[in-house]
Amino acid sequence: MTLILHECPPSGNSYKVRLTAAHLGVELERRPYDVSRGESRTPEFLESVSPHGKLPVLEDNGRMLAESNAICLYLAEGSDLIPADRFNRAEMLHWMFWEQTDHEPNIAVLRLWLTIVGIETLNGHQREEIAIKRKAGNEALGLMDRHLAGREWMVADALSLADICLFAYTHLADEGGFDLELYPNIVAWMERIMLLPRHEPMFAAPKLALVS
């Protein structure tokens, strides 16, 4: 079974999937797209990869699966990245939904605007939005930081997909103008993640799958 990851390499949503695969020892064949050139919006992409026009998309034996967190859950099924306890598992899902509703729309979008597309290309409405997203992003980081006080991982006492999915854009928050030094529990948690034996940085060269 060859798994193909259709991805935008600098996107945190694509990185989540690669990081999940690294922890699982699963090999992914990477297919990069340049989103800035509209490569995920071409008629061919919409027809043959995903009608959503967004990345990442996982291809498994010709079947296509979109939404980064759904892909991570698909890859990790049955592994120890998903807590065995039912309530802990629900808590993990809670953080994964929260990441998409309260964290990513503020922290990832400011990174996109300020570091990737550039403030000079934003329209007036988007420029007004910066302060709104700055406030909401800091609230999200504050909530994570308080949650991590006295804890090693987001859920229970082990690494789970909640950590991996939240790490992706949190560790890029400085590129959106957020000062992570204000959040010492987050910094300590990121260091724990980066020291894990199977951790893979965002821009690592692809490596061969490990046998688990």
Added chain:
Amino acid sequence: MTLILHECPPSGNSYKVRLTAAHLGVELERRPYDVSRGESRTPEFLESVSPHGKLPVLEDNGRMLAESNAICLYLAEGSDLIPADRFNRAEMLHWMFWEQTDHEPNIAVLRLWLTIVGIETLNGHQREEIAIKRKAGNEALGLMDRHLAGREWMVADALSLADICLFAYTHLADEGGFDLELYPNIVAWMERIMLLPRHEPMFAAPKLALVS
């Protein structure tokens, strides 16, 4: 085991959970809050119910779980609202994440602004946002409508949480100024859902749990 649903009764996110429980024959004790009076942001709520300050929150034996879609997944574990096939299950999750990222921020927010809080209370930035959310909301509805062409349910050939979670705000889209008559496959799908024996409308009186 008494399950308590801390909820905002007119919210689609709270309705999703009630509708899931109705299909499962699970009884919920309902605790309503008036969000317009800030009842989910009081120090007591943040301390004892959820630091997120959002509803719904499910209380199970004193443990609190936030995020509507995570609550639905928790309640429905092991039931036929979650597909048995691994890829179908991932597809269901994909639609549930998509609901929170592409559907709810446009369709639910316009309903909130136009029907609940009222356009006269919006600030200039929010008024500018209406056209952006109108366009994105119609794109989301169009995508659902094309997906539902020739299909009865969002995933595979049975009702799943993808249907329940998407039904909640889709069936209220007219309150956000969306014309659902433009989406005949969605209308037919909503009718199928409303005809299910265990369906419960949004404003139904609480009923006793059925034994499944």
